[in-house]
Amino acid sequence: MATALDAALARRSASKVTDAAPDDRALLELLEGASRVADHASLRPWRVIALRGAARERLGAALAAAAGAEGDDARKLAGKPLRAPLLLAVVVVATLDHAKVPEWEQEASAAGVAHLLSLLLDEAGWGVMWRTGPYTRHPLVAEMHGLGPHERLLGWLYVGGLPGGRRPDRRTDRIAASRLTTLD
Template sequence: MTGARASVYEAVLARRSYSKVTEEAPTTAEVERLLEAAATAADHAGLAPWRVIELRGRARERLGDALALAAANAGADADAAASQRSKPLRAELLLAVVVSYRESHKVERWEQEVAAAGVAHLLTLLLDDAGWGAMWRSGPHTRTPEVAAAHGLGADEALLGWIYVGGIPSGARRERHATVDLAERHTVLAAD
């Protein structure tokens, strides 16, 4: 294993989600630098079927209003709908990950969603490596018309969720993820 590969391996093992972050956040220039690297994610036919939308300040409040409206329109009671309003305020920066479907006779829509998700996952790794706390969140209202309108999504776009980004609180634990039972998750197809 080369040094570069060991570094990626260690970064993947070290990555953690932070449900609570401080008010610090990377600048737009920092986000763009990380996105440039995240854009190297696997992408069949090089369609780049994704985009990332930054939400800061009042934009997060408008998202909260859209989430509350979506919850109310889905039949939630007033308290449940109101609780949606504060969710985007958990971090100073939200990065909305959007799949932007492209016409293709080779690459199906599900594969374009996977490409966009790959960019999002690499972005969380890069944010972690740069010293930022991040957590990819979604929820029952992620793909509602109210939330799509709040993001200005086009007719051929869908929201995959948001990466909440901020500083890592002092004293936050960097525990290892629970290991998976590879006997249940990894098999080898017989050659016969």
């Protein structure tokens, strides 16, 4: 039986995916697991928006408009959300001026949900890549997602099937020893 460490060590972003994607039932089960991240005061300062079909086209139009792009540049930007059949927009839902939980900690919790969800999707056999970009927090992109005044987009998990049913080659480099400092 694989452990959480095994899953984390095996995880790899998939930049290319097929048109297959998890349905809402499967997605809810994985999201339930991702919701168990550290969350000071149990604020649940996040939500996830699933974009399928035409919603991805509307996002592409919003990205192109946010960039002020025209012609081929607009078409290129508008096509980016079509790289995967399912985009999961991860949103910070901030409780402003909380007495114990600053906004940065709420954003860290939402980022934890995104990372854990990407790990769970990968472990379930889906291709996934977390994508951001210069227009992630642009007002036109926020409007397209229907974000409220205390919500901020962190980015999108692009999700789809794995080409050939095969995971990308796994990383074998070891970096932990170069990133750990011990103070006595």
